[in-house]
Amino acid sequence: MAAELPIPIFTSLDKAFPDVETAAAQGVRFNAVVEEYQKRFGHKPSYIARAPGRVNLIGEHIDYVLFGCFPAAIERDILIACGPSVPGSGTSTPSAHPPGGVKAENLDPKYKPQSFVPMLKSANGPSAAEEADAASNVHAETAWHLDIDKRELRWESYVKAGYYGVLNRFFASTSEHPAPADLLVTGSVPSGSGLSSSAAMVVASTLAFMAVNNKLDGVTKGQLVEMAMENEKRVGVNSGGLDQAASVICTPHSAIFVDFFPRLSAEPIPLPTPRTIPRAVFVCANSLVVSDKVVSAKIHYNLRVVETLVAARVLALRLGQSLGPTERPRLREVFSRWLGSPELESSPEKVKQGLERFLPEIEKLRPAPEGRKAGELGVTMKEMVEWSGLSEEQFHQVYLSWVDVEAEYFQLYKRTKHVITEAIRVLEFRAVCLAAQAAPDPLPESTLAQLGALMNASHESCATLCESSCPEVDRLAALARASGAYGCRITGAGWGGCTVSLVAEDKVEEFIAKVKEGYEPYRALEGEKLREVIFATKPSSGAFVLKLDP
Numbered sequence: 001m002a003a004e005l006p007i008p009i010f011t012s013l014d015k016a017f018p019d020v021e022t023a024a025a026q027g028v029r030f031n032a033v034v035e036e037y038q039k040r041f042g043h044k045p046s047y048i049a050r051a052p053g054r055v056n057l058i059g060e061h062i063d064y065v066l067f068g069c070f071p072a073a074i075e076r077d078i079l080i081a082c083g084p085s086v087p088g089s090g091t092s093t094p095s096a097h098p099p100g101g102v103k104a105e106n107l108d109p110k111y112k113p114q115s116f117v118p119m120l121k122s123a124n125g126p127s128a129a130e131e132a133d134a135a136s137n138v139h140a141e142t143a144w145h146l147d148i149d150k151r152e153l154r155w156e157s158y159v160k161a162g163y164y165g166v167l168n169r170f171f172a173s174t175s176e177h178p179a180p181a182d183l184l185v186t187g188s189v190p191s192g193s194g195l196s197s198s199a200a201m202v203v204a205s206t207l208a209f210m211a212v213n214n215k216l217d218g219v220t221k222g223q224l225v226e227m228a229m230e231n232e233k234r235v236g237v238n239s240g241g242l243d244q245a246a247s248v249i250c251t252p253h254s255a256i257f258v259d260f261f262p263r264l265s266a267e268p269i270p271l272p273t274p275r276t277i278p279r280a281v282f283v284c285a286n287s288l289v290v291s292d293k294v295v296s297a298k299i300h301y302n303l304r305v306v307e308t309l310v311a312a313r314v315l316a317l318r319l320g321q322s323l324g325p326t327e328r329p330r331l332r333e334v335f336s337r338w339l340g341s342p343e344l345e346s347s348p349e350k351v352k353q354g355l356e357r358f359l360p361e362i363e364k365l366r367p368a369p370e371g372r373k374a375g376e377l378g379v380t381m382k383e384m385v386e387w388s389g390l391s392e393e394q395f396h397q398v399y400l401s402w403v404d405v406e407a408e409y410f411q412l413y414k415r416t417k418h419v420i421t422e423a424i425r426v427l428e429f430r431a432v433c434l435a436a437q438a439a440p441d442p443l444p445e446s447t448l449a450q451l452g453a454l455m456n457a458s459h460e461s462c463a464t465l466c467e468s469s470c471p472e473v474d475r476l477a478a479l480a481r482a483s484g485a486y487g488c489r490i491t492g493a494g495w496g497g498c499t500v501s502l503v504a505e506d507k508v509e510e511f512i513a514k515v516k517e518g519y520e521p522y523r524a525l526e527g528e529k530l531r532e533v534i535f536a537t538k539p540s541s542g543a544f545v546l547k548l549d550p
């Protein structure tokens with residue numbers, strides 16, 4: 001099982017990347033970060049932690065309700081050169097190195113150098129922001145504290161988020177002190193673009209602190225995913241595990257089917273695209289609308305999390321399932337109870353058939369049209385509380401006390417319809433890829449048309465039911481289809497960010513030229529600047545640690 005494998009630790013890059021060209025190109029970046037580290041800190045780094053971004057091929061906004069998704073790692077990544085601080089080296093003095101103290105710098109000058117020291121709660125008490133965390137019940141058990149300001153997006157918050165998990169997992173109940181560390185970060189994943197720069201940062205940071213503290217042995221990829229998921233919540237987004245799983249578990253040449261129920265599992269699935277006639281590739285195109293998930297969480301991402309959670313409760317009650325007042329099942333759990341048989345859950349085919357049968361049940365969430373605006377399918381807060389069968393106080397405690405959300409209408413019906421239809425599309429996508437694997441060479445173009453149609457349907461659902469797109473991304477997606485893509489969809493959280501298109505390999509240049517011409521924000525871009533925003537990508541290696549010579 002891919003999630004049970006150990007975290008890869010390499011001593012040379014040719015073992016880390018699938019081919020010599022990639023290893024050579026990456027070698028230039030790795031060497032540059034080592035050199036700069038030495039200049040800044042006056043000693044060599046001991047490790048480089050590397051975590052890639054990802055492109056989600058299909059399966060959006062369904063990981064946090066525990067349905068499976070279909071991502072691939074991309075070549076763009078985050079690198080963190082790291083090592084224990086050396087007293088008296090570089091610009092630092094011995095007193096600058098308290099136990100566990102961190103100096104974190106970024107190659108990008110817009111991110112200013114930072115120093116921070118973790119505190120044990122018993123010794124110093126939590127900060128105001130962390131008191132709020134504890135009250136939110138999300139991390140009340142935490143013993144270590146680092147100030148993470150959730151009101152503002154700061155680059156070092158992601159570094160701290162990774163550190164938190166390492167401190168609490170490995171230093172919670174021992175007298176051992178974490179090592180003081182120097183870190184230098186560089187990245188090539190555009191932020192706020194839906195290619196998961198945040199998860200890549202948190203995975204790389206978690207790995208870096210584990211490496212510096214000699215805690216890599218015996219930790220599986222699945223455990224790293226779980227730590228990174230927990231860690232990322234500290235930055236303020238209640239995300240599922242899609243990005244972290246993709247960044248950690250993916251392997252070159254394949255996407256993964258990652259499922260979250262009954263536990264995290266990942267199945268590498270080779271993409272049929274290199275064997276189709278014509279061969280095809282995935283092209284990412286950035287809409288250049290930057291969506292800051294943390295800042296807009298209360299009206300976008302976290303609102304979707306709450307809407308789907310409340311929808312799950314209401315649907316469970318309407319399906320006759322019994323629920324305790326503090327129970328907060330996810331849609332996958334409600335579906336699973338409805339399905340009734342654990343064996344059916346073990347076969348993706350059976351899950352797909354079950355979901356198709358389950359689809360009509362969603363109508364139980366459709367509000368009666370009387371007394372509401374024509375076409376309004378959402379419910380007010382008051383209605384939502386009534387539907388939940390809880391008192392206002394209980395409802396607040398279970399669904400709102402740990403998260404800040406804001407809406408006039410809560411869209412329980414539309415979000416659930418998106419979730420169930422998208423979960424079915426993911427399983428269809430997986431089935432097409434697997435059928436293609438078993439078929440003789442070469443594969444017909446109809447395989448690409450099938451994948452493309454699923455991607456288009458997914459985009460439509462994201463735009464109209466999940467409402468996680470925006471006009472610019474919709475325009476870019478329509479343009480991609482008109483420019484020859486078999487299919488195109490928004491990828492990632494949305495409200496901006498990237499599209500992913502399936503394009504014949506021999507048409508990529510023509511495709512990019514047409515999109516450049518049609519999408520106004522691209523018209524002035526040439527060369528490297530254009531390649532920054534629209535590029536073909538191959539499934540890349542997952543996260544690893546490179547151990548450097550002492």
Ligand code: NG1
Nearest residue numbers: 060061194196237239240242492493
């Ligand atoms: P991105 O695109 O990385 O912001 C987010 C969530 C995922 C998933 C997608 C939507 C984080 C770190 N990731 O991805 O878990 O829910 O949105 O499918 O918040």
